Amino acid sequence: MTAAAPLLDLGRERAYVRDLGRAFAGALVFNIPLLMTMEMWEQGVVMDRWRLLTFIVAGLPLLYGLSYYAGFSKRRGLVNDALDTAVALAVGFVTASVLLILFGVVEWDAPPREALGMVALQAIPGAMGALLARRQLSGEGGGDTDEDQASYFGELFLMTVGALFFALNIAPTEEMILIAYKATPVHILALIAVSILLLHLIVFKAGFAGQEEADHPLKAFFHFTVPGYAIALAVSLFALFLFGRIEGHSVAGVVQTMIVLGFPASIGAAAARLLV
Incomplete structure (x- = not known):
């Protein structure tokens, strides 16, 4: 028995x-x-x-x-x-x-x-x-x-999580608003370029799916880096909305602040593989 x-x-x-x-x-x-x-x-x-x-x-x-x-x-x-x-x-x-x-x-x-x-x-x-x-x-x-x-869309989801985690640590602070206020158009353009460059570099170090595309950097750029930066900006805009950082500001001011917050968010998106 x-x-x-x-x-x-x-x-x-x-x-x-x-x-x-x-x-x-x-x-x-x-x-x-x-x-x-x-x-x-x-x-x-x-x-x-x-x-x-x-x-x-x-x-x-x-x-x-x-x-x-x-x-x-x-x-x-x-x-x-x-x-x-x-x-x-x-x-x-x-x-x-x-x-x-x-x-x-x-x-x-x-x-x-x-x-x-x-x-x-x-x-x-x-x-x-x-x-x-x-x-x-x-x-x-x-x-x-x-x-x-993870599938391709699973990787994009993980990038969203990483971007949100980093953005939440910065979005409530006054320093982020001050940086956006002091930044000139040249600073903003440079910040966009550096954000995209760092995201692109970290993606390969972090071991995302599709790593075989490392031999085709242009394809990988459009496959992961561009969507990743778009995700970082979208998450940044959501964080600004969440903490009431949009009301009372011009469209140009909101965009500038979003780009500033998009810098840590893009690093979080790229480093999602290191976190998860």
Whole structure:
């Protein structure tokens, strides 16, 4: 008579606990700059709630895609990816809540609207860090995982994630607005050229799919670099909209600020392979 399978696989549960611990570490490592940025605290208070809701709703499919390509655990499949997404979001909320309370930013008697706004705004970047934890913190980065087999559109998705992660670290700051204000047309054109050049160079170093196109740099330029820079600019525009950096500015001013923010966003897009 065959013995019944144990209801609880201790080895698997211990592995999941380790994965969960790495998820918290990833949320902390990747989100600590935002958690200690005053502009992010202010945005959590003053940001229109519909903008915050838009950010969370837009972030959910990004988190699911990141779970599919990376994930903080080895479990795969539609349901497991959805569960990893939910757990990563919970990790992001818990990490942000604990640290903002620890820093004295969120006080016990703070209005619920303000406290929830500050925590929710930090939860999505924290969840991204949680989902990147296995690749970055477990020493398994060289494995043959789903992101190594990503399709062309999968690569563009990863570039979007990288661009968003970098843009979120810069978009709330006043320095970004100051740089855009001080920049001349020559500075802006030079920034576009440098952004595209760095993106093109990093793409090959980062090992994107289609690396065989390295022998055809012009083809690769139009295949990855141009779409990657367009993604960086689109993500930058979304970040400016999210943080209310568009209202009250001329079209030329918005475009100039978008190009300035597009510089770190393009580096994030190119370095997506190094992050994921």
